[in-house]
Amino acid sequence: MGIQKRLVGSYFVVSLITVMILEIILITFVHYYFNNNVERILTNQAELSASFFHQYFDAEDLEQQSERLLKGFSENSNAQVQIIQANGTLLQSTTGERIGEILNDFEDVQEASLGKVGIWRGFDDSTHEALLAVSYPLKSQETTVGVVRFVTSLTETIKTINYISAIFISIGLFVLAIVAVLGVLVSRTITGSIKELKIAAEKMAEGDFAVTIKKRYRDELGTLADTLNMMASKIRRNEKLKNDFISSISHELRTPLTSIKGWAVTLKSDGGNGKLLLEDGLDIIETESDRLTCLVDELLDLSKLDNGRMELYCTPLHLNELLEHIRKQLAPRAARQRVSLDVHVDRHMPVIHADENRLKQVLINLLDNSLKFTSSGGIINVNAQVDKALRQVIISVEDTGSGIAEQELNNVFQMFYKGNNNQAGSGLGLSISRQIINLHHGEMKLYSQFGKGTKIEIYLPV
Ligand SMILES: Nc1ncnc2c1ncn2[C@@H]1O[C@H](COP(=O)(O)OP(=O)(O)OP(=O)(O)O)[C@@H](O)[C@H]1O
Ligand SMILES: [Mg+2]
Structure with missing residues (x-):
C-alpha cells in the first residue's frame, strides 16, 4: 500500500x-x-x-x-x-x-x-x-x-430524537468528508516530495548525478533532499577530481617521458660520437627518471594514505639531529640559489615519537616549496620549539618568498593544486605532508601573505 x-x-x-x-x-x-x-x-x-x-x-x-x-x-x-x-x-x-x-x-x-x-x-x-x-x-x-x-x-x-440524531450524523459525515479531502491534500504534500526524491534517487542510481532535487519544505524530507543534493555534488566533484587526477598524472608523466625519449633518439642518431653530448643526455635522462620515480612514489603514498594503508614506523626521534641532517642536505641548493637557510632548535627539545622517514619527507617537502618559491636574497627559517604546557613540539618553516594569495590559501592542500607559479611541481607535496602529520595525530597550519612570505607550522604531540 x-x-x-x-x-x-x-x-x-x-x-x-x-x-x-x-x-x-x-x-x-x-x-x-x-x-x-x-x-x-x-x-x-x-x-x-x-x-x-x-x-x-x-x-x-x-x-x-x-x-x-x-x-x-x-x-x-x-x-x-x-x-x-x-x-x-x-x-x-x-x-x-x-x-x-x-x-x-x-x-x-x-x-x-x-x-x-x-x-x-x-x-x-x-x-x-x-x-x-x-x-x-x-x-x-x-x-x-x-x-x-x-x-x-x-x-x-x-x-x-430521530431528527436531531440525523442532523448529528450528517454533521459527522460532513466532518469525515472534510477530513478525507484534507487528508488527501495534506498527504499529497508529503508524497509529492517523496516521489520527487524517489525519482531523483533512481536517476542517481543510474549514474546521473546532474539532477538536483527541489527542496519544498524545511522538514525531514527537505533535509533528505539537501543531503541527496550534497551527495550528488560531492560525487560530481569526485568524478571531476578523478578526471583531473588522470589528466594531471598523464601530463606529469608525459613531460619527463618526452624528454627521455627525445634524448634517447638524439643519442642514437649521434652514434655516441660526441662524449660531451652523451654525458649531458645521460644526465638529463637520469634526472628525468628520478623525477618519474619521485612522482610514482608520491602517487603510491597518496593511494596508501587514501586507503588508510599507510603505516607509520614510529621510533624515538631527536628533532635536532633530523633537522641538522636536512639542513646539510639542502644547504648546497640554498647556497646555489643564494637563499639563506637557518635552522634553530630549542635546547631542551624532548625526544618525540614519530616515523623518521615520513617526517623527513614532510620537512623536505616544505623546504623544497620554500626554496622553489623564494628568490635569491631571501631567507628561510626553520624553528623547532617545545610547548611544555600542551605537551607538544612546534616546527615552523618560514620563508620570505612569493607568498600565497588569500583566495588560494584554502586550495593549496588539495591534491594537484598548484598556484599560477611556473616553479610548481605536481601539486601533491602539501596534500601528502598534511595527511602524514594528521596520521601522527598532529596538525599543520599555513599562514601566508602574498608577496611577503609563507609560514607553515607543524604541531606534534610529545
Ligand atoms: N612556501 C610557499 N610559498 C609560496 N607558495 C607556496 C609555498 N608552498 C606552497 N605554495 C603553493 O602551493 C602549491 C601547492 O604546493 P605543493 O607542495 O602541494 O605542490 P608543488 O610544490 O607545486 O608540487 P610538489 O610538492 O608535488 O612537487 C604550490 O604549487 C604553490 O603555488
Ligand atoms: Mg611542494
Whole structure:
C-alpha cells in the first residue's frame, strides 16, 4: 500500500473513531433528555392531579365524581387521562375507549394501586405507537381509592430524537468528508516530495548525478533532499577530481617521458660520437627518471594514505639531529640559489615519537616549496620549539618568498593544486605532508601573505 493511502487511511480511521464516539455520546444524551422530559411532565401532571383530589375530593365517592375529576385533570394536559378504581376498573378516559375494562395488566396501574408512583413504557398494538404511562395513587385518608393515569404517545418525541440524531450524523459525515479531502491534500504534500526524491534517487542510481532535487519544505524530507543534493555534488566533484587526477598524472608523466625519449633518439642518431653530448643526455635522462620515480612514489603514498594503508614506523626521534641532517642536505641548493637557510632548535627539545622517514619527507617537502618559491636574497627559517604546557613540539618553516594569495590559501592542500607559479611541481607535496602529520595525530597550519612570505607550522604531540 502506498504512503498516501496509508496516511489518508490513518487520518480517516482516527477521525471515524472520534466522530463515532462523539455521536454515540450525543445521541444517547438526546435520547435520555427528551424521554426524561416527557416522563417528568407526565409525572408532574399526575402528581398535581393527585394532590388536587386529595385536597378537594377526599371525602367524595370516586365513581360519582369521576366525570368532574376527569375534566379537571385533563384541562392542562395533552395526554390521555384515565381514572381507574382501586380494583383496576377503568372509570373514565378522555378518549372514552375501553371504559369498564380492568387495567390491572399494566405494571404502572398495579404499582399505583399499591400506593406508589408507577411508570410504564410500552407499545400499542392497534396504533403501532410507543406509549408512556404514569400512574399516581388517589388517596383518601391514607388509603388508595383509585388511580389517575396519564398516557401519552412517544411518536413525536421519537421523531424529534430521530431528527436531531440525523442532523448529528450528517454533521459527522460532513466532518469525515472534510477530513478525507484534507487528508488527501495534506498527504499529497508529503508524497509529492517523496516521489520527487524517489525519482531523483533512481536517476542517481543510474549514474546521473546532474539532477538536483527541489527542496519544498524545511522538514525531514527537505533535509533528505539537501543531503541527496550534497551527495550528488560531492560525487560530481569526485568524478571531476578523478578526471583531473588522470589528466594531471598523464601530463606529469608525459613531460619527463618526452624528454627521455627525445634524448634517447638524439643519442642514437649521434652514434655516441660526441662524449660531451652523451654525458649531458645521460644526465638529463637520469634526472628525468628520478623525477618519474619521485612522482610514482608520491602517487603510491597518496593511494596508501587514501586507503588508510599507510603505516607509520614510529621510533624515538631527536628533532635536532633530523633537522641538522636536512639542513646539510639542502644547504648546497640554498647556497646555489643564494637563499639563506637557518635552522634553530630549542635546547631542551624532548625526544618525540614519530616515523623518521615520513617526517623527513614532510620537512623536505616544505623546504623544497620554500626554496622553489623564494628568490635569491631571501631567507628561510626553520624553528623547532617545545610547548611544555600542551605537551607538544612546534616546527615552523618560514620563508620570505612569493607568498600565497588569500583566495588560494584554502586550495593549496588539495591534491594537484598548484598556484599560477611556473616553479610548481605536481601539486601533491602539501596534500601528502598534511595527511602524514594528521596520521601522527598532529596538525599543520599555513599562514601566508602574498608577496611577503609563507609560514607553515607543524604541531606534534610529545
Ligand atoms: N612556501 C610557499 N610559498 C609560496 N607558495 C607556496 C609555498 N608552498 C606552497 N605554495 C603553493 O602551493 C602549491 C601547492 O604546493 P605543493 O607542495 O602541494 O605542490 P608543488 O610544490 O607545486 O608540487 P610538489 O610538492 O608535488 O612537487 C604550490 O604549487 C604553490 O603555488
Ligand atoms: Mg611542494
